[in-house]
Every structure is written in C-alpha cells, then in structure tokens.
Amino acid sequence: MILNIVLITAAVLVIWFFSSLLFFYLACSQYRVPDKSTACGxxxxxxxxxxxxxxxxxxxxxxxxxxxxxxxxxxxxxxxxxxxxxxxxxxxxxxxxxxxxxxxxxxxxxxxxxxxxxxxxxxxxxxxxxxxxxxxxxxxxxxxxxxxxxxxxxxxxxxxxxxxxxxxxxxxxxxxxxxxxxxxxxxxxxxxxxxxxPSSISAHTLFFKRFILPYPSVSFMDIWARLLAKFSFYSxxxxxxxxxxxxxxxxxxxxxxxxxxxxxxxxxxxxxxxxxxxxxxxxxxxxxxxxxxxxxxxxxxxxxxxxxx
The missing domain is CATH 3.40.50.1820 (Alpha/Beta hydrolase fold, catalytic domain)
Structure with a gap:
C-alpha cells in the first residue's frame, strides 16, 4: 500500500515536472507584439x-x-x-x-x-x-x-x-x-x-489566471529557467x-x-x-x-x- 502511494506520488511529480516545461515556455518565450497596437489596458x-x-x-x-x-x-x-x-x-x-x-x-x-x-x-x-x-x-x-x-x-x-x-x-x-x-x-x-x-507574480498568475497550484509549479519552472535561460525566478x-x-x-x-x-x-x-x-x-x-x-x-x-x- 505504501509502495503504491510512493509510486503514484512519484509519477504525479514527474508529470508535473515536465508539464512545468510548458508553463515555462508560455511564460518566458520571446514575444513580438504589433508595435502600433492601440490596446489600452x-x-x-x-x-x-x-x-x-x-x-x-x-x-x-x-x-x-x-x-x-x-x-x-x-x-x-x-x-x-x-x-x-x-x-x-x-x-x-x-x-x-x-x-x-x-x-x-x-x-x-x-x-x-x-x-x-x-x-x-x-x-x-x-x-x-x-x-x-x-x-x-x-x-x-x-x-x-x-x-x-x-x-x-x-x-x-x-x-x-x-x-x-x-x-x-x-x-x-x-x-x-x-x-x-x-x-x-x-x-x-x-x-x-x-x-x-518573479516567483511571486508567477505563482499569483498560475493560481488566479490558470487555476494551477503555484507550488511546486514555480519551483519546477525555476529549474527549467536555470537550465534553458540561465536565470532564476527567485534571484x-x-x-x-x-x-x-x-x-x-x-x-x-x-x-x-x-x-x-x-x-x-x-x-x-x-x-x-x-x-x-x-x-x-x-x-x-x-x-x-x-x-x-x-x-x-x-x-x-x-x-x-x-x-x-
């Protein structure tokens, strides 16, 4: 029983970790906004x-x-x-x-x-x-x-x-x-x-805009940020x-x-x-x-x- 719980928990965390790669790309990828847009808040x-x-x-x-x-x-x-x-x-x-x-x-x-x-x-x-x-x-x-x-x-x-x-x-x-x-x-x-x-605004956005638990999502995103973009959400x-x-x-x-x-x-x-x-x-x-x-x-x-x- 305990082993099953451990395995399920580990599987969930692994899936969560790789899902956080998507969150990282959505948050951090370059953005080319139309420069003359008249969007107004x-x-x-x-x-x-x-x-x-x-x-x-x-x-x-x-x-x-x-x-x-x-x-x-x-x-x-x-x-x-x-x-x-x-x-x-x-x-x-x-x-x-x-x-x-x-x-x-x-x-x-x-x-x-x-x-x-x-x-x-x-x-x-x-x-x-x-x-x-x-x-x-x-x-x-x-x-x-x-x-x-x-x-x-x-x-x-x-x-x-x-x-x-x-x-x-x-x-x-x-x-x-x-x-x-x-x-x-x-x-x-x-x-x-x-x-x-950066960590606080990411957590706030994940929870209130995406309905995603901010932790450990932000911590996982931080790993990807360090690996791929050479920065930390916590720095x-x-x-x-x-x-x-x-x-x-x-x-x-x-x-x-x-x-x-x-x-x-x-x-x-x-x-x-x-x-x-x-x-x-x-x-x-x-x-x-x-x-x-x-x-x-x-x-x-x-x-x-x-x-x-």
Whole structure:
C-alpha cells in the first residue's frame, strides 16, 4: 500500500515536472507584439483615455524618433527610440511591461515628459519587438539592460541627469536595477505597478489566471529557467533591492489591480519611506492608473521629475 502511494506520488511529480516545461515556455518565450497596437489596458477604460492613447501614438510617429541599438551584457542587440530636443533639461528612459511595448504602455507618459522639456528614450525589452533575446526573464536580466541603457544615455548626454521609469515588468526591472552600480547621472526612479518578485507574480498568475497550484509549479519552472535561460525566478526581489536604493522613488498603482496586487507597492513604499512617494488610483486595474486619473498622474509624475532632476 505504501509502495503504491510512493509510486503514484512519484509519477504525479514527474508529470508535473515536465508539464512545468510548458508553463515555462508560455511564460518566458520571446514575444513580438504589433508595435502600433492601440490596446489600452482593458474593456473598462474610459473612451477619453483610449483617445488620448491614440493621439499620443500619432504624436510619437510624427516625432520621427531616432532608432538606436545597443549591446546587452550578454551580447544581445537591444532596440530603443529616442526623441531629443534642444536645451533639454534631462533624460527619461521608459521601460514597458510584459508582452507589450512602450507604444502600448507608456506613450502618454512619454509625450508629457517631452512636453515638460525632457529627452525621452523608449527602450524595448529583450525578447520583445526589435530587441533580440529568446527568453523573457521577468527583470532578472532586464535590470542589467536598464543599466546598459543608462550608461548609453550618460555617454551621449554627459551633462544631463536621467530618470528611469517603468511600468509592470518594466517597473520591476527599474526597482531591481536600483541595487546595481548605476551611473551617478541616474537621479530618480518611477515604478508604475511593478511586481515584487518573479516567483511571486508567477505563482499569483498560475493560481488566479490558470487555476494551477503555484507550488511546486514555480519551483519546477525555476529549474527549467536555470537550465534553458540561465536565470532564476527567485534571484530578484524589490524588497531586497530597494533596501540598497539611494535615489528618490515614485510608486504608482491602481487600487483595483488584480494582476499585480496593490499591496506589493504598499510594502515597497515602506522600505525607505524617506525616499519614497506613493500614488494609488481608485478604480484603476493593472497598468490603468494614467487612464483613470490622468491629471493627477501627470502632475505627480512631472512634479517628481522636476523636483529630483
């Protein structure tokens, strides 16, 4: 009887382990989103927000952005679009979310930052769009790409300060990067609805979106990640990274976010409260804060840049 139980348990775990390979590929495989998609964070977004997004995308095309390629620490070609202006008072580097692009996620913020007098760089994550990369690593390697872009902009604009702004996975990436040896020109960081840990967001998504028990699924996925993509779901944590952060941080999050729980940002804000500002937006789901309180969002965002740059 005991032997049968052991054999059945072992068989289930073996099947589960190899099933987790599928979960890994679904989560981490490269993604080529249509770059000019007008997707806007869900069906319940106000029509005025959809209109503002489309207008911002048209504005971006009219600027004829400079196409830039840099090399990552592991030899990948990373793509970005730069909009430069005379007498700029600083640079803002934007990082989009998972399976998305800056044109979909944060083009409104880009437009407003440019209008406020900043050069803007729209960086494309590895494994997305025109950037190379077979796997998406949920911030584990993207944080090093954040540093690479910061170093590029520092060399190009030697006398201008830099702000890092990321949304969702981009927000996580800039938080993880805050613990790295970034150029002194990086003066402040903005995180919009970034998750705290790759392992936590994977577990949350498996359970609430796929109805799959998160453990040991995430642990099995981590084995595949280490073997195939050379990263770990457990290597990074915003809580650990922000303890090392020395720069002002603005955190933004929607109160109705069910994809990345708002409490992740509340906890992040408590790590170094003397450096941190927190803005939460009622009725906003994941990555929707700018759509539900556009004026308040932009006022806080631009005000934060002007104060710290």
């Amino acid at each position: 869900g069906h319940d977004v106000p029509e005025r927000a959809v209109k503002a997004l489309r207008e911002a995308q048209i504005w971006l095309d009219q600027q004829n952005p400079e196409q830039i390629y840099i090399k990552s620490h592991d030899g990948l070609s990373l793509y970005g679009e730069l909009i430069e202006q005379p007498s700029a008072k600083g640079n803002v580097i934007f990082f989009h979310g998972y399976h998305s692009s800056c044109r979909r996620d944060i083009v409104i913020q880009c437009k407003e930052a440019f209008a406020a007098g900043y050069n803007v760089l729209l960086a494309t994550h590895r494994g997305h769009g025109k950037s190379e990369g077979r796997y998406i690593t949920f911030g584990a390697k993207e944080k090093l790409d954040v540093r690479a872009w910061s170093e590029y902009i520092t060399k190009r604009f030697e006398h201008l300060s830099i702000a890092l702004m990321g949304l969702s996975m981009g927000g996580s990436s800039v938080m993880f990067a805050s613990a790295l040896d970034l150029p002194p020109s990086v003066k402040c960081i903005v995180n919009d609805c970034g998750f705290s840990k 990074d944590s915003s809580y650990r990274s922000l303890k090392k952060n020395t720069r002002p941080l603005l955190i933004i999050h929607g109160e109705r976010d069910r994809f990345v729980p708002t409490n992740m940002s509340r906890r992040n804000a408590l790590i170094k409260p003397e450096l941190t500002e927190l803005l939460t937006v009622s009725n906003a789901r994941h990555a929707q804060a700018v759509y539900f309180n556009t004026d308040g969002y932009i006022k806080n965002f631009i005000g934060f840049l002007d104060k710290n740059m």
